[in-house]
Amino acid sequence: MRVLGIETSCDETAAAVVESAAGRGGRILSNRVLSQLEEHRPFGGVVPEIAARAHLDHVDRLVAEAMAEAGLGFAELDGVAATVGPGLIGGVLVGAMTGKAIAAVHGKPFVAVNHLEGHALTVRLTDGLDFPYLLLLVSGGHCQLLAVEGVGRYRRYGSTLDDAVGEAFDKVAKLLGLGYPGGPAVERAAAGGDPARFALPRPMKGRPDCDFSFSGLKTAVRQAVEKAVEAAGPLDERARADLAASFQAAVAEVLQDRAARALARFAAELGRPGPLVVAGGVAANRSLRAALAEVAAAAGAVLVAPPPGLCTDNGAMIAWAGLERLRLGAADPLDFRARPRWPLEELSAPVPEPAQWEPAQ
Template sequence: MIVLGIETSCDETAAGIVRRDADGAGTVLSNVVRAQLEDHAPYGGVVPEIAARAHVALLDRVVAEAVSQAGIPLADIDAVAATTGPGLVGGLMVGAMTGKAIAFAAGKPFVAVNHLEAHALTARLTDHVAFPYLLLLVSGGHTQILAVRGVGDYERWGTTIDDALGEAFDKTAKLLGLGHPGGPAVERAAASGDATRFTLPRPLIGRAGLDFSFAGLKTAVRLAAERAAPLSPADVADLCASFQATVAGIVAARARDALVRFRAETGVAEPVLVVAGGVAANGAIRSALQAAAAQAGGTFVAPPLALCGDNGVMVAWAGAERMALGLEDGLDVPVRARWPLDQRAVPVVGHGRLGAKV
């Protein structure tokens, strides 16, 4: 089965093509991603209207390049998948309508993909991870721990009660004048910093449960910066190193606890911890999680860096996994700004007009 995937949920315009064999093995045939960093940099974050217009301008060429790179005629593609949520509605509409149009014109099935599920299943493409496994999903919009039992079968064990981890990175970078995107900027600055100089809090650690909180940590960084002002480059590097070490310790502690629970509930002797999402590209966090998994008697899996951020390959693979189970969607399927993986979970923050917030 060969599937074209389209991703436009935020500020990456992406398309990719994968092949899923009958035994479940996958092969990446193409992966094209066009970022919009220069478009959003002056604003210190993603501007939804600018992102949607950029998708309109870029997507046709990105899809054409993905098809060309794969060396497979569009007629030989078996299905088209596109992210239909969660994300920025304008971008989702561009990607979904393009995917539907291609599917209709080519006479192919269409698969509506949950962006979070695409991240969640990437490890099955890259590392052939079998169900069930434990997932730490860390991105700009989400920080969750989930038990992944199968395609479409997710149980949320923990989530952030305020900021997502990627958002905390971005806001810390903006506070320290490091620009956008914040995650890579903080990691670069932290490389030359002293992680022991500033003592920062680890919210919720030591308390029962697996939820996260990063708002107080972000405030602590601001207060430390104000006390050290005016900031020298060395001060900024030390603040970044301290912040990064603190969040790595937080997610590692939660991961250890989650692995213990996972083994007890599933009976899996050597549980697999998978990290996914844009923040999964952070080297310090990957190292901390690898150590946590080893301490808990589990194994650690992280996608290649090229597949940590938003990309069309993960959408194509999620579409292929769903197609293998006979799951496809009509062309009238809507986009959804909010679309939790575990729809049975009670929202931590509550409901908004568009659905569950967290």
């Protein structure tokens, strides 16, 4: 089975073709991604109107390049998948309408993919991972812990009460003058910093639930910057590195604490330790991956993460999510509406799908 996937939910225009493997997992036949960093850099963040226009300018070319790289014609596809939410609605509409048009012209099934499900299922493409598993989804707009029981079957353990962790990285980078995009910039600066120099809070650590909060941590960084500037003038390179390292260490400790609680709950429901999957753009951060690997090992579990290039938004994850649904017999009508908000818990499981497991009572 071969599926074309189109992703335009934020500031990457992407198209890819994947196929299912003979055993578990799949194979990426092509994966074209065009970043819009230069368009948005002057504004320090993504401008929705600029993003939508850039998608419109480039999506047809990227689809053509993905098909050429895969060595396929549209007639050889088994389906077309496109992100229809959640995301910036102008960009989502560009990709969704492109996917629908290709499916209609060539008589192929269309799959309306939830962007978050694309992230959630990527490890099944790359690692052939079986259900169930615990998912930590960390990105610019999302921070959630979920039990992944099957395609379209998600139970949320916890989520952020205010800001997503990726958004916190972007805001801290801006406070420190590190540039855009913030996540990679903070990670680079933190590599040469002292994580113990600045005492920053660990929001929600020790709470009995699995929720997150990062707004207070951002405020603490801003106050630390103001105090440092008042004492010694503009931040020098050493102060920036130490603040970045202190912030990243605080985030790592919070994620460890929240993930440990979710792992314990997941193991109790499953009757044994289950794998911890980390996905989303922030999952590309090597320091955070190492911290989560420690927590998983302490719980008798294993950490599974996609390659860094498949953590950020891409078409391969959308194609794979579409493929997973198509082989379970699910497709969507061409009048399926794009959605700026679409929680994973609102998805339905394709029919027929056998029950993978049931939580212990």
